[in-house]
Amino acid sequence: MIGITMFFVALVMLLIGFPVAFIFGGVALWFGVYAEGPDMFAFMPFRIQSIMENTVLMAVPLFVFMGIVLQKTRLAEQLLESMGKLFGGVRGGLAISTVLVGALLAASTGVVGASVVAMGLISLPVMLKYNYDKKLACGTICASGTLGQIIPPSIILIILGDVMGIPVGDLFQAAILPGAILIGAYIIYILIYTFLKPEAAPALPMDMDDGTRKQQVYKALKAIIPPLALILVVLGSIFAGIATPTESSALGGVGALFLALVYRQFSWKMVYESAAETVKVTAMVFAILLGATAFSMAFSYTGGEEVVEHYLSNLPGGAMGFLLLSMLAILILGFFIDFVEISFIIVPILLPAAEVLGIAPVWFAILIAMNLQTSFLTPPFGFSLFYLKGVAPPQVRTLDIYKGVVPFILLQIAIVISILLFPEFYGLV
Amino acid sequence: AAVLISPAQAAEKVYTLKLAETWPTNFGVFSEPARRMADLANKMSNGRLEIRIDTANKHKSAFGVFDMVRAGQYDMGHSASYYWKGKVPNTLYFTTMPFGMTATEQYGWFYYGGGMELMQKVYEPFNLMSFPGGNTGVQMGGWFQKEINSVEDLEGLKMRIPGFAGEVLAKLGANPTNIPPGELYTSLERRTIDALEWVGPSMDLRMGFHKIAPYYYTGWHEPGTELQFLVNKRSFDKLPADLQEILTTAMRVAAYDMTIQSYHESGQNWATMKAEFPNVEVKSFPPEVLAALRKANDELLAEHAANDELAKEILDSQAEYMGVVRQWTDIADRAYLNSFE
Amino acid sequence: MFLLRLEQTINAFSDWLGKISAVLFVLMLFNVFYDVITRYLFNDVSIAMQEMEWHLFAAMFMLGVPFTLKAGGHVRVDLIYEGLSLKKKAWIDLFGVLTLLFPFCLLVAWYGVDFARESFELGEGSGDPGGLPYRWVIKAVIPFAFFCTFISGVGLMLRAINTLNGHHKSDDYIPTQH
Ligand code: NA
Numbered sequence: 004m005i006g007i008t009m010f011f012v013a014l015v016m017l018l019i020g021f022p023v024a025f026i027f028g029g030v031a032l033w034f035g036v037y038a039e040g041p042d043m044f045a046f047m048p049f050r051i052q053s054i055m056e057n058t059v060l061m062a063v064p065l066f067v068f069m070g071i072v073l074q075k076t077r078l079a080e081q082l083l084e085s086m087g088k089l090f091g092g093v094r095g096g097l098a099i100s101t102v103l104v105g106a107l108l109a110a111s112t113g114v115v116g117a118s119v120v121a122m123g124l125i126s127l128p129v130m131l132k133y134n135y136d137k138k139l140a141c142g143t144i145c146a147s148g149t150l151g152q153i154i155p156p157s158i159i160l161i162i163l164g165d166v167m168g169i170p171v172g173d174l175f176q177a178a179i180l181p182g183a184i185l186i187g188a189y190i191i192y193i194l195i196y197t198f199l200k201p202e203a204a205p206a207l208p209m210d211m212d213d214g215t216r217k218q219q220v221y222k223a224l225k226a227i228i229p230p231l232a233l234i235l236v237v238l239g240s241i242f243a244g245i246a247t248p249t250e251s252s253a254l255g256g257v258g259a260l261f262l263a264l265v266y267r268q269f270s271w272k273m274v275y276e277s278a279a280e281t282v283k284v285t286a287m288v289f290a291i292l293l294g295a296t297a298f299s300m301a302f303s304y305t306g307g308e309e310v311v312e313h314y315l316s317n318l319p320g321g322a323m324g325f326l327l328l329s330m331l332a333i334l335i336l337g338f339f340i341d342f343v344e345i346s347f348i349i350v351p352i353l354l355p356a357a358e359v360l361g362i363a364p365v366w367f368a369i370l371i372a373m374n375l376q377t378s379f380l381t382p383p384f385g386f387s388l389f390y391l392k393g394v395a396p397p398q399v400r401t402l403d404i405y406k407g408v409v410p411f412i413l414l415q416i417a418i419v420i421s422i423l424l425f426p427e428f429y430g431l432v
Numbered sequence: 433a434a435v436l437i438s439p440a441q442a443a444e445k446v447y448t449l450k451l452a453e454t455w456p457t458n459f460g461v462f463s464e465p466a467r468r469m470a471d472l473a474n475k476m477s478n479g480r481l482e483i484r485i486d487t488a489n490k491h492k493s494a495f496g497v498f499d500m501v502r503a504g505q506y507d508m509g510h511s512a513s514y515y516w517k518g519k520v521p522n523t524l525y526f527t528t529m530p531f532g533m534t535a536t537e538q539y540g541w542f543y544y545g546g547g548m549e550l551m552q553k554v555y556e557p558f559n560l561m562s563f564p565g566g567n568t569g570v571q572m573g574g575w576f577q578k579e580i581n582s583v584e585d586l587e588g589l590k591m592r593i594p595g596f597a598g599e600v601l602a603k604l605g606a607n608p609t610n611i612p613p614g615e616l617y618t619s620l621e622r623r624t625i626d627a628l629e630w631v632g633p634s635m636d637l638r639m640g641f642h643k644i645a646p647y648y649y650t651g652w653h654e655p656g657t658e659l660q661f662l663v664n665k666r667s668f669d670k671l672p673a674d675l676q677e678i679l680t681t682a683m684r685v686a687a688y689d690m691t692i693q694s695y696h697e698s699g700q701n702w703a704t705m706k707a708e709f710p711n712v713e714v715k716s717f718p719p720e721v722l723a724a725l726r727k728a729n730d731e732l733l734a735e736h737a738a739n740d741e742l743a744k745e746i747l748d749s750q751a752e753y754m755g756v757v758r759q760w761t762d763i764a765d766r767a768y769l770n771s772f773e
Numbered sequence: 774m775f776l777l778r779l780e781q782t783i784n785a786f787s788d789w790l791g792k793i794s795a796v797l798f799v800l801m802l803f804n805v806f807y808d809v810i811t812r813y814l815f816n817d818v819s820i821a822m823q824e825m826e827w828h829l830f831a832a833m834f835m836l837g838v839p840f841t842l843k844a845g846g847h848v849r850v851d852l853i854y855e856g857l858s859l860k861k862k863a864w865i866d867l868f869g870v871l872t873l874l875f876p877f878c879l880l881v882a883w884y885g886v887d888f889a890r891e892s893f894e895l896g897e898g899s900g901d902p903g904g905l906p907y908r909w910v911i912k913a914v915i916p917f918a919f920f921c922t923f924i925s926g927v928g929l930m931l932r933a934i935n936t937l938n939g940h941h942k943s944d945d946y947i948p949t950q951h
Pocket residue numbers: 108109110111112113114150151152153154155156157158
């Protein structure tokens with residue numbers, strides 16, 4: 004029960020506005036010391052070292068740096084503006100472009116922090132500049148930055164493959180269609196929303212002296228190609244076997260510097276300033292991870308896991324009832340337990356029942372992955388929300404982000420339900 | 433008021449030990465020994481010995497087990513000795529060695545050939561005790577994108593193969609490469625690396641390597657990987673003599689049981705793999721390559737022996753034991769197996 | 774005035790950590806880039822260089838935490854916080870630093886010292902061929918960084934005290950800006 008109490012205390016403490024990372028760490032400390040004594044914290048250096056050695060996480064600073072350089076050189080802005088203009092009279096062009104760029108980043112990393120923060124840096128300022136509704140802008144970024152979870156390569160799919168004994172390649176393949184449909188759903192939602200509420204996402208102004216539509220398209224393409232090529236180089240380096248997914252983000256960082264050089268914007272001062280910004284954003288992300296590891300340590304060593312296990316061991320219902328209840332349970336647990344914990348601790352509890360009920364493992368895995376992706380977005384503890392807040396300009400408030408993600412969460416839930424009802428359509432059974 | 437405890441009550445005192453595993457939750461046969469040992473110890477002691485197991489998912493530090501048991505944060509660990517090579521170089525020799533003993537031979541060395549004494553000699557300065565913890569048997573040599581037909585083919589080969597075996601390969605010009613486990617699949621598929629070594633059929637098939645690499649090479653570098661029970665000496669000394677005996681017996685039985693379970697599962701998985709994925713091409717390195725690897729291995733071991741007295745003592749003991757027992761393996765197992773050809 | 778000067782000194786120290794981190798990041802970027810290029814073009818792999826990647830990465834974000842604290846970069850849930858007066862914000866920071874940040878940082882730093890010392894005593898190095906020696910250095914970053922975060926927290930505490938004493942007139946709370 005201590006784990007549950009701790010969770011609610013942290014929830015209330017978050018509201019006072021002290022930095023999130025230290026609320027996690029500090030609350031874990033008081034509850035941990037109360038229940039187990041201070042020596043439990045002798046485990047902290049070990050846990051911290053595991054984060055330090057987790058080279059996959061290097062994608063966070065590397066992508067952030069790429070984003071900051073593209074932002075400082077205004078190349079990102081030009082990319083998004085030009086894409087937005089290509090959509091011509093379509094409202095919400097910037098938001099749609101954001102989803103597409105997010106999908107590309109997602110295809111090269113599975114680290115959510117990396118893409119949310121990079122997208123926040125690249126596209127939030129542009130959308131705000133063109134008077135986009137803050138809520139729509141934030142929701143779009145959080146949702147498309149979190150796509151990295153489901154679009155391969157994806158860490159969650161690798162972990163689930165391991166835990167459930169399914170070849171990773173099978174899961175990667177199975178995730179492509181649901182991922183694509185999710186992207187499609189985001190875009191359709193943006194189109195409908197901006198059609199109904201035009202002032203939320205103004206179409207970009209077309210300059211009269213820009214010449215014919217043909218010339219405009221040509222101009223736009225010229226601005227799109229270099230930064231887009233950079234992102235494609237990042238992806239291409241993985242497919243060509245030049246770099247691992249993590250390393251590809253370093254190619255992105257160096258490539259961004261190269262673009263700056265080509266556009267005569269390179270200076271060592273710019274590199275240093277971008278690096279300092281990168282440090283600030285990265286430290287913000289990792290401080291949360293450090294606080295969260297203390298929090299999950301206190302949660303599990305004070306018996307929180309057993310409580311959860313107990314409630315999950317005996318879910319009633321047939322195949323559909325079991326699936327519904329387990330999805331609901333994962334969604335709720337996702338509010339406050341890390342997705343890695345859920346995969347390793349909760350999934351093995353559910354697995355035997357799933358097997359008995361004859362639920363196809365790949366289907367089950369994709370459902371869980373989609374569901375866990377949602378947990379990154381769910382207020383108040385969804386990490387994507389914190390990450391975006393960490394890089395957002397001052398006029399964006401936590402509440403804007405919370406409100407902004409709600410429609411996207413609903414979309415995700417709708418798609419989870421559709422996978423639940425029509426697995427044949429997704430080729431999952 | 434003084435509380436009087438009768439001898440019978442004292443005998444009923446429950447001792448609780450905490451054990452940390454290097455493995456994540458549900459890590460196949462690796463997860464068995466600790467659980468079986470805990471269960472046996474509990475039943476044999478009539479509930480007086482209780483062992484609680486934390487997987488790496490709980491303590492989050494797969495390779496911190498040595499330090500955590502040493503410091504007493506955990507009383508016991510289940511891991512493998514060669515993981516501690518960076519901390520205590522001589523721990524390397526108590527898991528398996530390239531071109532070394534088979535599981536059966538090595539158990540003979542441990543329990544009747546002086547191996548246990550040497551292992552204690554290595555661990556004692558760190559306030560630790562180490563016991564065999566179950567054997568995986570021969571591990572496969574790994575998945576390759578290209579065939580290895582000559583020593584030259586090893587030149588520049590980018591392979592994920594950690595530890596001492598990587599050192600042996602590096603001596604022949606190969607490039608041992610660090611790749612995080614989560615990116616192994618993509619890296620091998622896209623040929624960012626040419627080859628990798630993982631565990632054996634069951635774990636390898638879970639990773640799906642058979643779908644992306646054509647060649648599965650037989651083993652040379654881990655002929656009998658022995659896992660390890662680590663015990664904090666102070667925790668052990670606190671136990672009454674009968675519980676100490678129960679604990680050691682439970683560890684020994686659990687290790688034995690994993691060894692046969694692992695053999696059984698490898699057999700099953702191999703059959704499944706052959707049936708379901710007939711396209712996987714199973715290969716062995718040609719004799720020329722194996723000879724070169726052996727030579728590199730011997731040279732490296734000679735260096736180890738020259739640098740450290742205890743290392744020399746261990747390696748000499750292993751070589752001597754193997755020199756004797758291998759003759760018997762040849763006459764017994766090899767001759768018998770040859771009779772089927 | 775002494776408290777103001779002390780606050781400034783600590784802030785300068787935190788900024789200095791930020792500079793080190795920025796340099797570590799640039800080194801890490803080119804380290805990874807170098808490793809990719811040499812592996813792909815020259816078929817050459819160095820485990821030491823590969824390990825150097827995460828050494829730089831880890832030191833960078835660990836030392837970045839105290840710098841970011843001073844720079845106001847750590848995320849806050851500002852549902853209520855944003856509407857509060859300067860003094861109320863200062864009280865929250867004072868309370869948070871004393872009850873949450875200080876104990877957390879000091880306890881982790883305390884246990885981190887033993888953690889690094891054991892590695893030093895063992896002479897721990899990499900277990901992989903050609904890997905880096907002196908593992909204690911990167912392990913020592915844990916207690917060092919947490920101690921620095923404590924120091925940076927002292928700076929935050931002083932700022933809160935100085936604010937309550939009326940020394941900081943403007944609203945210093947500027948959510949992170951990039
Ligand atoms: Na991804």
